[in-house]
Structure formats: C-alpha cells, structure tokens
Amino acid sequence: MINIGLMGLGTVGSGVYEIINNRRRFFEDEIGEKIKIKKVLVKNKNKNRNIDIDDKLLTLNPKDILDDPEVDIVIDVLSEKEIAYDYLKYALENKKHVVTANKAVVSSKMEELLYLSKENNKAFLFEASVGGGIPIINSLKQGIKADDIFQIQGILNGTTNYILTKMYEKGICFKDALKDAQDKGYAEADPTDDIKGYDTGRKLAILSTIAYNQPVDSKFINCRGIDEISIEDINEFRKLKLVPKLIGSSQRSDNHIYASVEPLLVKDESFFSNVKDAFNIISLRGYNTGELRFYGQGAGKNPTANSVVLDVLDIVKGTYTNGKVYENRKISGDKYLTFDGEYYLRLSSKDGKDNNYLLNILNMYNSKHKVINDKESLIVILPWTSENLINKMINEIKLNVEDIRYFYSGIYG
Amino acid sequence: MINIGLMGLGTVGSGVYEIINNRRRFFEDEIGEKIKIKKVLVKNKNKNRNIDIDDKLLTLNPKDILDDPEVDIVIDVLSEKEIAYDYLKYALENKKHVVTANKAVVSSKMEELLYLSKENNKAFLFEASVGGGIPIINSLKQGIKADDIFQIQGILNGTTNYILTKMYEKGICFKDALKDAQDKGYAEADPTDDIKGYDTGRKLAILSTIAYNQPVDSKFINCRGIDEISIEDINEFRKLKLVPKLIGSSQRSDNHIYASVEPLLVKDESFFSNVKDAFNIISLRGYNTGELRFYGQGAGKNPTANSVVLDVLDIVKGTYTNGKVYENRKISGDKYLTFDGEYYLRLSSKDGKDNNYLLNILNMYNSKHKVINDKESLIVILPWTSENLINKMINEIKLNVEDIRYFYSGIYG
Numbered sequence: 001m002i003n004i005g006l007m008g009l010g011t012v013g014s015g016v017y018e019i020i021n022n023r024r025r026f027f028e029d030e031i032g033e034k035i036k037i038k039k040v041l042v043k044n045k046n047k048n049r050n051i052d053i054d055d056k057l058l059t060l061n062p063k064d065i066l067d068d069p070e071v072d073i074v075i076d077v078l079s080e081k082e083i084a085y086d087y088l089k090y091a092l093e094n095k096k097h098v099v100t101a102n103k104a105v106v107s108s109k110m111e112e113l114l115y116l117s118k119e120n121n122k123a124f125l126f127e128a129s130v131g132g133g134i135p136i137i138n139s140l141k142q143g144i145k146a147d148d149i150f151q152i153q154g155i156l157n158g159t160t161n162y163i164l165t166k167m168y169e170k171g172i173c174f175k176d177a178l179k180d181a182q183d184k185g186y187a188e189a190d191p192t193d194d195i196k197g198y199d200t201g202r203k204l205a206i207l208s209t210i211a212y213n214q215p216v217d218s219k220f221i222n223c224r225g226i227d228e229i230s231i232e233d234i235n236e237f238r239k240l241k242l243v244p245k246l247i248g249s250s251q252r253s254d255n256h257i258y259a260s261v262e263p264l265l266v267k268d269e270s271f272f273s274n275v276k277d278a279f280n281i282i283s284l285r286g287y288n289t290g291e292l293r294f295y296g297q298g299a300g301k302n303p304t305a306n307s308v309v310l311d312v313l314d315i316v317k318g319t320y321t322n323g324k325v326y327e328n329r330k331i332s333g334d335k336y337l338t339f340d341g342e343y344y345l346r347l348s349s350k351d352g353k354d355n356n357y358l359l360n361i362l363n364m365y366n367s368k369h370k371v372i373n374d375k376e377s378l379i380v381i382l383p384w385t386s387e388n389l390i391n392k393m394i395n396e397i398k399l400n401v402e403d404i405r406y407f408y409s410g411i412y413g
Numbered sequence: 414m415i416n417i418g419l420m421g422l423g424t425v426g427s428g429v430y431e432i433i434n435n436r437r438r439f440f441e442d443e444i445g446e447k448i449k450i451k452k453v454l455v456k457n458k459n460k461n462r463n464i465d466i467d468d469k470l471l472t473l474n475p476k477d478i479l480d481d482p483e484v485d486i487v488i489d490v491l492s493e494k495e496i497a498y499d500y501l502k503y504a505l506e507n508k509k510h511v512v513t514a515n516k517a518v519v520s521s522k523m524e525e526l527l528y529l530s531k532e533n534n535k536a537f538l539f540e541a542s543v544g545g546g547i548p549i550i551n552s553l554k555q556g557i558k559a560d561d562i563f564q565i566q567g568i569l570n571g572t573t574n575y576i577l578t579k580m581y582e583k584g585i586c587f588k589d590a591l592k593d594a595q596d597k598g599y600a601e602a603d604p605t606d607d608i609k610g611y612d613t614g615r616k617l618a619i620l621s622t623i624a625y626n627q628p629v630d631s632k633f634i635n636c637r638g639i640d641e642i643s644i645e646d647i648n649e650f651r652k653l654k655l656v657p658k659l660i661g662s663s664q665r666s667d668n669h670i671y672a673s674v675e676p677l678l679v680k681d682e683s684f685f686s687n688v689k690d691a692f693n694i695i696s697l698r699g700y701n702t703g704e705l706r707f708y709g710q711g712a713g714k715n716p717t718a719n720s721v722v723l724d725v726l727d728i729v730k731g732t733y734t735n736g737k738v739y740e741n742r743k744i745s746g747d748k749y750l751t752f753d754g755e756y757y758l759r760l761s762s763k764d765g766k767d768n769n770y771l772l773n774i775l776n777m778y779n780s781k782h783k784v785i786n787d788k789e790s791l792i793v794i795l796p797w798t799s800e801n802l803i804n805k806m807i808n809e810i811k812l813n814v815e816d817i818r819y820f821y822s823g824i825y826g
Contacts, residue, residue: 015701135552145443145723146436269681269687274687292548296703302702306699310555319733
C-alpha cells in the first residue's frame with residue numbers, strides 16, 4: 001500500500017484526486033500495489049467543491065501529512081509558492097518522495113531540493129511544472145542520456161498564447177483579450193508573471209538546467225512581454241502575414257548558455273503559428289536526434305493532473321530518474337541570446353512630435369529601415385539588427401522625445 | 414561491465430557503435446557501469462566502412478553473440494527481418510535483453526517476443542522501430558499508465574513524405590520524386606512497402622497495440638498508398654491550397670479498434686502540412702491530456718541510433734518498461750476507419766471515352782459533385798461521402814469503362 005498526502009485541492013488537485021481514484025483498479029493490476037490518497041491539505045474544509053471526496057480525508061494541518069510516517073509520497077499542487085517550498089523541504093528531510101507542479105518553487109529551488117532528495121534517497125519530480133500535459137521533463141531527462149541538446153525554443157505560457165491568439169484572430173486590444181483570458185480562468189487577477197514573460201522565463205530555466213546539465217537561473221534571463229502590443233501592431237502583423245508569439249529560447253555554445261524570452265513574429269504557415277490558444281510547444285535540438293517537437297495543452301486540470309500522476313507512478317514502480325545536482329554555477333548576466341535579424345518597430349509620440357520628426361531621429365541611428373505605415377504611429381521594418389542596438393536607439397530617442405511609446409519584435413519568419 | 418552484442422553494422426548500426434563509444438565516459442559517470450560493445454555481427458568483414466572499428470570485434474557467426482554467456486544485451490539493427498526474428502527469439506530464450514529497430518519483426522511478432530521476454534525476465538524494447546528519433550514508444554508506454562488514449566494519427570513514413578514534399582514543392586511526377594528519394598537513400602530499390610502504405614500500417618499497428626492495450630495486426634489495416642498521384646493532381650491540390658499527406662490513423666471506440674492508412678489532403682496551414690521531407694509526426698488523443706503531438710526525424714542514422722541507445726540505457730539502469738503481453742485478439746477485418754467527408758476524385762479514360770461520358774456515369778452515383786477541372790482528366794470534389802461509397806462507385810464505373818484510371822483522397826482540411 002502506497003499512501004499519498006495531497007497538498008492542495010484546487011483545479012489540479014481535484015484532477016489528481018479523480019485520476020488516482022478512477023484508475024485505482026488499473027494501477028493495482030499494472031503495478032501490483034494499492035495507491036491511496038490518505039490525507040488532503042485544504043484551506044477551508046467547508047468550501048463547495050465539484051468533487052466527490054470523503055470529508056474525513058480533509059485536513060487544515062500540514063503536519064497531518066508531513067509528520068505521518070505512513071505517508072510515502074507528498075504531492076504539492078498548492079498555489080502559494082513560499083509555503084510550498086517549506087513543506088517540500090520538510091517532506092524530503094522527513095524521507096518522503098515529493099511530486100510538485102509548482103514551477104516557481106522548482107525554478108528557484110531546484111538545486112537545493114534535488115540535493116535534499118539525493119541525501120534522503122527520495123524522488124523529487126516535477127513533470128507538471130512545465131508544459132502541462134506534455135511529457136517534456138521526462139523526455140528531456142531521457143534525451144540527454146544519449147544526446148547533447150544544444151537548443152530549446154518554445155511557447156511555454158498558455159495565458160499569453162491565448163491572449164495573442166484572441167488579439168490576432170478577433171482584432172481586439174490587449175486589455176480586452178486579457179479580460180477574456182481572466183474570465184475563462186486562463187489568466188490570474190494579477191497577470192504580471194505571465195504577460196511580462198517571467199513565467200516563460202522560469203519554465204525555460206527549468207528546461208535549460210536539465211538540458212544543459214548546469215543550473216540556469218531565471219533571474220538572469222532577459223524577459224520582454226506582450227503587454228505593449230497594440231491593435232495597430234496586430235493590423236500590421238496581419239498585412240505582413242506574420243503572427244506574434246511569446247517565445248522562450250536558450251542555447252548552449254562554447255560552454256556558454258544564452259537564454260531569453262521575447263515576442264517574435266512568425267510566418268503564418270510556421271509551426272509556431274499553429275500553436276493556438278492555451279497550447280504549448282517545445283522544440284529541442286540535439287546533435288543526434290536533430291529537432292524534436294512536443295505539443296500539447298500547457299495547462300488545465302486534467303493534462304496537468306495527468307503529469308503529476310505519471311510522476312507518482314514512476315515513484316511507485318521505482319522507474320523514476322531524479323535530476324542531477326549541479327554545482328552552483330549560474331548563467332552570467334550578459335549571456336542573453338536575443339533575436340538577431342529583421343525587426344518590426346513601432347514608434348509614437350503623444351505630445352505632438354509628428355512622424356517626420358521621429359523618422360529624422362530614426363535616420364540618425366539606422367538609415368536602412370523601410371517605413372510600412374506612418375498614418376498614425378510610425379511603423380518601420382529594420383534590416384538585420386539586434387535587440388541591443390534597438391534598445392540603444394530607443395534610449396537615445398528618449399533623450400529627444402520624452403513621451404515616446406514603442407513596441408518592437410524580431411521577425412523570426 | 415555490460416557487454417553488448419551488436420547485430421548489424423549498416424547505417425543505424427554504425428550510429429549505435431559511434432554513440433556508445435563516444436559517450437562511454439559519460440555513461441560510466443551517469444550509470445556507474447561500463448558499457449562495451451563486445452562483438453559485431455557483419456556479413457562481410459572486409460567491406461569498406463566509414464567507421465573506426467577494431468577488426469577483431471567483427472564476426473560472421475551469430476553464435477559468437479547469441480551463445481556468449483558474457484553478452485547481456487543483443488541489439489538488432491539487421492536489415493533481414495526473417496533472420497532477425499530467429500536471432501531475437503534465440504537471444505531471449507538464452508536470457509539476453511533484446512533491443513531492436515526492426516519494425517517488421519516487431520509488428521508481426523510483438524506478442525510472441527514480449528511473451529518470451531516476460532518468461533525469461535528480460536527486456537524486449539523497440540523505441541527505434543517507430544518514428545526514428547522521436548521518443549514515441551516510451552511516451553506511449555508512460556502515457557497509458559495514467560490516461561486512456563483513444564486516437565492516433567500520424568505521418569509515420571519518411572520516404573513517402575519526402576516524395577510527396579518534392580512532388581508538391583517542385584511539381585515533379587511520382588516517378589522522378591521516387592528516383593530522387595532513392596538517390597538520396599530515403600527509398601529502397603523496391604519501394605513497395607513504403608509507397609503502398611504497408612510500412613505506415615506496421616508502425617500504426619505497433620503504436621495502436623500499445624495505446625489500446627490489445628493486439629492490432631497490421632495485416633488487417635486497410636492501406637492505400639501514394640503511387641497513383643499524378644502531376645495533374647498536384648496542380649489541382651495547389652490551386653485548392655491543399656497538401657497531400659500519407660496518414661495512418663486509428664481509433665478506439667465502443668471496444669472496437671478502427672485503423673487505416675490513406676492519402677489525405679490537408680490545408681496548407683495545418684500542422685500536418687508543416688511536416689516536410691523525411692520528418693514524422695504523431696498525434697495522440699487521450700481523455701486526460703487531450704491532444705499531444707510528437708515531431709522529429711523519422712529515420713536516419715543518428716536519430717534512429719539514438720533511440721536504440723536510449724533503450725540500452727534503460728536496460729542498464731533497470732528503468733525500462735516492457736510492453737504487456739496480450740491475449741491473441743485481433744482487429745477484425747471490417748473494422749476499418751477510413752475518412753468520411755469531402756473527397757477529391759480524378760477520373761480519366763485512355764481509350765477515348767471523354768469527360769462527358771465519365772460525368773454522365775458519375776451523375777448516376779453521386780449527383781452533387783463539383784467539377785473543378787475537365788480539361789484533361791475529369792476532376793471533381795465529392796460532397797460528404799465515404800471511401801466505401803467511392804470504391805463502390807469506381808467498381809461500377811469499371812463495368813462501363815475498362816481502362817479507367819483514377820485517384821481519390823479525402824479532404825481532411
């Protein structure tokens with residue numbers, strides 16, 4: 001009998017509970033072992049839940065799980081990352097296997113928790129922390145055994161992908177698309193982490209750490225988000241047959257790791273543009289396998305719960321692979337890899353500086369741009385350049401035009 | 414020390430040899446165990462090979478591997494399927510783990526070999542038999558533990574996908590594209606298995622057997638190939654913005670399994686049309702995870718060799734999952750699932766029967782078709798129909814027009 005302590009009974013937690021209960025017989029037949037959820041940590045016992053669960057299983061006290069010697073596996077699907085970290089640490093020290101879906105904890109504390117799991121000879125698994133139902137963590141752990149992975153690219157955040165899809169398909173503005181995402185439960189009340197690219201950065205850090213066999217800290221990943229994209233931009237993108245996507249990418253070369261999160265414009269027939277709504281895609285490139293792509297639902301109750309349960313089954317069967325514990329090397333601050341190539345750039349001034357004025361300034365820094373619209377804002381395509389140069393240019397423009405507004409995006413094609 | 418007997422030193426065999434040798438140190442560090450290729454079975458010791466290998470490792474005698482008590486794992490990358498089957502059976506009976514890339518053996522003898530592997534408590538693994546470097550077998554074995562998979566769709570054959578891509582992109586005829594594929598090593602001298610869809614059928618049978626937890630025999634899968642597609646067709650496809658793909662699909666519903674291989678026309682912005690040249694894609698649908706897609710190189714030296722090596726490492730680490738041994742149920746002969754929907758149909762007669770004549774006959778069976786070209790052949794779009802009905806119709810047309818030529822394909826969209 002394997003006893004599980006489930007911490008959290010929100011969306012994903014309910015899914016985990018249901019899958020484990022519905023497939024109980026199958027697991028017994030498959031594994032020859034009973035799996036039972038012994039206790040469930042909740043914040044409120046009397047909350048109305050859409051789930052058939054015995055009240056006696058519920059507890060408000062984490063110690064009922066963490067200090068119960070009969071609990072073999074602790075599953076963390078809590079929403080609070082700080083609390084989760086303390087619990088997971090405690091659980092591992094208390095010789096319990098840990099499975100978590102919490103990408104914030106994994107991306108910031110992976111090394112410490114892996115170290116603890118190794119010390120205590122227990123599993124610390126987090127398939128559900130990246131890519132929802134996509135088995136990407138396991139595929140990566142497997143993949144790197146025989147291959148050298150040197151590049152990761154992906155649409156890793158369902159919320160922003162949903163927002164961008166709605167903006168592009170319905171021609172609505174960012175605020176309306178965000179509101180829609182919030183109404184549908186795809187975006188949180190405070191969407192900062194998603195729309196600024198930080199969530200993508202954390203997931204990219206987790207994948208890169210495993211892929212490149214060295215710790216990549218999300219704090220040092222350059223993130224640009226999608227909240228500055230305007231309807232004007234969307235209209236131009238459509239004319240250019242380009243689709244905006246928020247893409248995280250990292251690369252290893254010459255023993256350096258480069259990583260960034262940025263909006264990129266992809267051709268409307270590219271594989272990235274086929275990834276719509278809350279779906280995710282992850283592309284890996286290795287020396288042996290070439291490119292591999294994994295696509296699926298990046299979030300949601302059942303896909304994420306399914307990944308949690310797969311980790312549990314790997315523990316029960318003893319077929320899990322813990323991540324490696326690395327030395328404390330970090331990606332260095334200047335090791336960004338932002339897009340080099342053609343760029344789309346929109347500039348506008350609110351205080352009456354007209355497009356000619358902006359164009360003149362632009363001419364001083366980059367003379368080969370092509371104006372594609374100057375009816376409202378000034379919209380240009382810049383020839384082969386880098387984010388660094390564009391940033392520099394915009395900073396200098398700011399010296400002349402105080403209220404400058406802008407958005408730029410590499411054209412990935 | 415783990416000793417490997419490598420049977421075959423062709424393209425994939427050389428790749429396996431190289432990966433295991435190049436990463437020897439890494440494996441030792443990772444697994445704490447030395448992995449050594451002890452013997453290599455070849456047909457000709459003096460053949461010129463592009464590989465740095467000690468002649469003393471080579472043998473012409475399979476018994477040097479199969480009867481060597483020190484050999485723990487036998488890898489089969491032979492091209493002859495009948496011989497391979499005998500060897501693999503012998504190896505398992507002789508208490509050796511077996512890894513094979515041979516889809517013909519796996520699809521026809523999976524149950525027997527899995528049974529033997531279970532009896533002898535050894536592994537029988539075949540990741541490389543489907544999808545080249547795509548980790549699809551392992552993902553499926555993992556996936557079905559927690560989820561019910563009910564649909565598989567895929568481009569599973571690199572040769573035909575290469576041929577179709579060249580026909581579509583360069584506007585060349587089937588024969589020229591086949592010749593090109595043969596020149597580049599993508600197609601064999603006798604391409605029948607590929608172009609008639611049988612290879613896709615075998616891979617679909619392997620995937621379906623694992624996904625649906627019951628044996629699916631490729632003999633009972635309805636296969637239609639791509640060799641009847643003409644340049645005229647390609648020109649029409651392009652006008653319709655549709656791309657031809659050879660797609661294997663299977664589905665489980667009401668405890669029946671439906672499976673077929675057929676050319677389908679997909680929209681040029683669909684994810685299938687993005688799969689070009691020798692690449693493969695596999696889409697799985699499960700109740701928990703929804704759709705998952707896996708994309709990568711479906712063949713080739715390093716991707717396929719990489720999959721073989723992953724199986725070897727799983728054996729060495731003891732983290733492998735053998736497939737289940739099923740009862741001997743088969744997919745029944747009438748359980749095809751062919752495409753229902755709009756169909757593209759080309760008809761032509763060589764002996765002077767003109768298009769009007771053909772159209773009149775067609776009118777008798779299906780009055781709502783839309784003629785899209787009647788300059789050379791008669792090309793029509795049929796409204797919602799089934800392969801069964803089209804087949805019936807064509808058989809009846811044959812009664813009137815002896816030398817009728819035709820091609821039809823569902824419009825998947």
